[in-house]
Amino acid sequence: MPHHIHVAKPKPKTKSGAAKPGSRKNEARLGLLKKASAKVAKAAAKLVKSAAKTPSKAASSKASKGAAKHPAHPAHPPARPARPAHPARPAHPPAHPARPGAKPASAPVVLRAPAPEKPRPRATKLPPVGEPLTKRELEQILTPAAGRGVGGEGSLKGRLVVKDGMPYLHVIGRDKRELVFLLQGPDQEVLPAYVDHKVSVTGLIKKTHNYGGTVDVRKYAAKRADAEPPAEPQVEKLRFLSPGEVEQIGSPGMGAGMRGFAAVRGALEMSGEDFILVVSNAGTRQQVTFRLGGKMPKSFRKNMGQPVQVMGVVHKESGWGGTIEVEGAEVRPADLRSMARDALEVLELEGVPDEGTPLEIRIGQALAVRIPERAGYTWAVEPTVAKRIGLREANFIAASSGPGTREFFFTPRNPGQYDVDFFLAKVFAPAQVAKTQRLTVAVRA
Numbered sequence: 001m002p003h004h005i006h007v008a009k010p011k012p013k014t015k016s017g018a019a020k021p022g023s024r025k026n027e028a029r030l031g032l033l034k035k036a037s038a039k040v041a042k043a044a045a046k047l048v049k050s051a052a053k054t055p056s057k058a059a060s061s062k063a064s065k066g067a068a069k070h071p072a073h074p075a076h077p078p079a080r081p082a083r084p085a086h087p088a089r090p091a092h093p094p095a096h097p098a099r100p101g102a103k104p105a106s107a108p109v110v111l112r113a114p115a116p117e118k119p120r121p122r123a124t125k126l127p128p129v130g131e132p133l134t135k136r137e138l139e140q141i142l143t144p145a146a147g148r149g150v151g152g153e154g155s156l157k158g159r160l161v162v163k164d165g166m167p168y169l170h171v172i173g174r175d176k177r178e179l180v181f182l183l184q185g186p187d188q189e190v191l192p193a194y195v196d197h198k199v200s201v202t203g204l205i206k207k208t209h210n211y212g213g214t215v216d217v218r219k220y221a222a223k224r225a226d227a228e229p230p231a232e233p234q235v236e237k238l239r240f241l242s243p244g245e246v247e248q249i250g251s252p253g254m255g256a257g258m259r260g261f262a263a264v265r266g267a268l269e270m271s272g273e274d275f276i277l278v279v280s281n282a283g284t285r286q287q288v289t290f291r292l293g294g295k296m297p298k299s300f301r302k303n304m305g306q307p308v309q310v311m312g313v314v315h316k317e318s319g320w321g322g323t324i325e326v327e328g329a330e331v332r333p334a335d336l337r338s339m340a341r342d343a344l345e346v347l348e349l350e351g352v353p354d355e356g357t358p359l360e361i362r363i364g365q366a367l368a369v370r371i372p373e374r375a376g377y378t379w380a381v382e383p384t385v386a387k388r389i390g391l392r393e394a395n396f397i398a399a400s401s402g403p404g405t406r407e408f409f410f411t412p413r414n415p416g417q418y419d420v421d422f423f424l425a426k427v428f429a430p431a432q433v434a435k436t437q438r439l440t441v442a443v444r445a
Helices: 024-053 056-069 135-141 243-249 298-303 383-389
Strands: 151-163 166-172 178-184 197-209 212-224 259-271 274-280 288-294 307-318 321-331 345-350 359-362 365-372 377-380 391-397 405-410 416-426 433-444
Touching: 135 151, 135 197, 151 178, 151 212, 243 259, 259 288, 259 298, 259 391, 288 307, 298 321, 345 359, 359 365, 365 433, 377 405, 383 391, 383 416
Parallel strands: 178 212, 288 321, 345 365, 359 433
Antiparallel strands: 151 166, 151 197, 166 178, 197 212, 259 274, 259 307, 274 288, 307 321, 365 405, 377 416, 391 405, 416 433
């Protein structure tokens, strides 16, 4: 009988110290594996990211080097050539596939911080001392839209402002326009403390554009705008008027506001108790008259109507006259009359007759009209009429008491009939008329 041999089944070998399923040691190992898988997923994500940035040629070269180091086993058939990796796909798969049931690893989110603003360059070193600016170059620097590229050593004054942490000097240039200069140098960190101060800087000035430039500050001085005492009113300095300005003072409608020391010549008259000097256009509504004050001698009353030269401070308040503060006066010799009256037949009128029959006069005759005046007023005719009818003189005749009399002396040259209007106007404002009288003159050949 055959013998039956009982062969015992081999028991599965177990590692010494292996934990049984469901034990605490097994749970601890599973936790370690999960942590390892998470680390592997992070490493795989980094590989994917780096592979996406590297070109495909580098990946193929790495693959060829790996194949040379680890040749294929001869028992296995040759491996199929791998497809070229797509630039958008990962070049290397994850080293360890995730366990079934494990959560897929999410790609890490990369937060990029905003790029820091580049600080503006600061010039902390002073350049060597350059050539001083000429008066012409400084004028170009202070002129808007001119002088670009001009530079040199000089000084500027203005108001300090701060923009983007940099000090700027606002300077009032020509035509009251503002120029802006960037202040550079070692004091660039200190100058912003003097914002809204009046600052004076000295250094190398460069006009880099039409409306400003830079200043490399060597010295500076700052003063608060409200710390300055109020400016004292400056006393106007008197000056000698030139001959052209004296002529302008004597012209009607010109030189209003002019003031200075001069010598003026004219006919001496009186208006009430005041001495007046008629400089030009006597007897017309363009008469220029000055009231005499100061050291005018009272003895000049006997020289009424004579030419007098006065020296003093002349102030022409309007186009028709002003005042003279007399420092000295002297009587000049009487000028020869333009026409001698002895050889003329003179028709004299005391006052202006009422309007009615024209006054007839022949050519070659002369007409003298005397009209009493009023204090503060003077009689005058229109300049065009005075020229047409031949006004030769307008003389003031002083009275022993009260206002004087104005005499108009005419010598007509052209036949015809003329209406002569006499206006009683204010001495220093001929446009203000108080009374008007008309005289009709018929000139016969």
